[in-house]
Amino acid sequence: MLSFILRRVLQMIPTLAGVILLVFFLFKYFGGDPAEILGGLQASTAQIESIRRQLGLDKPVVEQLWIFVKQVLTLDWGQSWATKEAINNIFSSRLPATLTIMVPILILEVGLAIVCGMAVAYVRGSLTDRAVMMITTIALSISFLVYVIVGQYLFAFRLGWFPVQGWTPNTLTNLAVYAPLPVLLAVLVSLAPNTRLYRSFFLDEIGHDYVRTARAKGVPERTILFKHVLRNAMIPILTNVATQLPGVFIGSFLIEVFFSVPGLGREVFLAVGRSDYPVIQAVTIYLAVLTMVINLITDVLYKFVDPRVVLK
Numbered sequence: 001m002l003s004f005i006l007r008r009v010l011q012m013i014p015t016l017a018g019v020i021l022l023v024f025f026l027f028k029y030f031g032g033d034p035a036e037i038l039g040g041l042q043a044s045t046a047q048i049e050s051i052r053r054q055l056g057l058d059k060p061v062v063e064q065l066w067i068f069v070k071q072v073l074t075l076d077w078g079q080s081w082a083t084k085e086a087i088n089n090i091f092s093s094r095l096p097a098t099l100t101i102m103v104p105i106l107i108l109e110v111g112l113a114i115v116c117g118m119a120v121a122y123v124r125g126s127l128t129d130r131a132v133m134m135i136t137t138i139a140l141s142i143s144f145l146v147y148v149i150v151g152q153y154l155f156a157f158r159l160g161w162f163p164v165q166g167w168t169p170n171t172l173t174n175l176a177v178y179a180p181l182p183v184l185l186a187v188l189v190s191l192a193p194n195t196r197l198y199r200s201f202f203l204d205e206i207g208h209d210y211v212r213t214a215r216a217k218g219v220p221e222r223t224i225l226f227k228h229v230l231r232n233a234m235i236p237i238l239t240n241v242a243t244q245l246p247g248v249f250i251g252s253f254l255i256e257v258f259f260s261v262p263g264l265g266r267e268v269f270l271a272v273g274r275s276d277y278p279v280i281q282a283v284t285i286y287l288a289v290l291t292m293v294i295n296l297i298t299d300v301l302y303k304f305v306d307p308r309v310v311l312k
Contacts, residue, residue, distance in 0.1 A: 117198025
């Protein structure tokens with residue numbers, strides 16, 4: 001396994017190099033002129049040129065690329081062009097709020113989807129199964145924005161169960177008071193598609209020969225489902241979680257904007273609005289690395305879930 005992990009880590013190097021080149025040239029040639037954006041409509045040509053020199057945009061492209069590569073390798077991203085705040089400080093100060101929202105969402109949406117998918121698979125073909133499939137189909141057709149508007153109106157304004165906005169330096173207070181509503185709405189949005197997907201995983205396993213053999217031996221249906229089917233279905237479930245995890249992180253950006261959570265997502269949203277390229281580039285690189293690391297961890301987990309899996 002150690003050799004497999006080492007090979008995968010080495011394979012990440014050319015992938016990361018490609019991401020670095022892609023990010024640099026996309027922002028360099030397709031993102032507009034940051035000096036003109038920062039200078040504003042009333043800025044003179046001399047002022048714009050002065051901003052370009054301050055940002056280092058007047059240097060040759062090769063030199064700018066080398067500076068960007070050194071920033072990636074040293075994790076020293078410099079300062080925000082708009083606020084002059086150190087980008088490392090932006091990450092360290094905003095990331096805890098993002099994790100306070102994202103971690104509960106991930107745990108709840110995966111756990112509840114597995115339970116719901118297994119429960120529906122257990123009563124497959126029944127009226128309950130059909131009703132749940134109909135409800136999830138309707139839920140899939142509703143926009144996340146509708147969930148936010150209705151959720152804020154119902155749970156915050158009408159019932160008064162949760163505050164609409166707010167945040168404190170205390171993590172426990174945030175988890176107990178300010179995080180429940182955005183977490184609840186995010187889990188509701190993801191529950192419908194994941195329930196349908198996990199149900200299909202369980203039903204696919206139920207149709208295999210080992211299930212029919214267990215039934216022929218008199219093994220109870222619950223034992224078959226919870227002991228055998230669940231473990232074999234964990235391979236596609238892990239794959240789905242791995243592909244969705246970066247999306248959960250990005251999805252938390254919208255939640256932070258709607259609920260004014262002072263997290264990394266809202267900071268990125270503001271950075272996009274003011275064309276603060278260093279912040280956006282840093283987040284893009286980190287997300288790419290996060291995706292590669294998640295894929296590696298998922299491949300390793302396959303071995304623990306199913307010993308028959310051979311890592312090559």
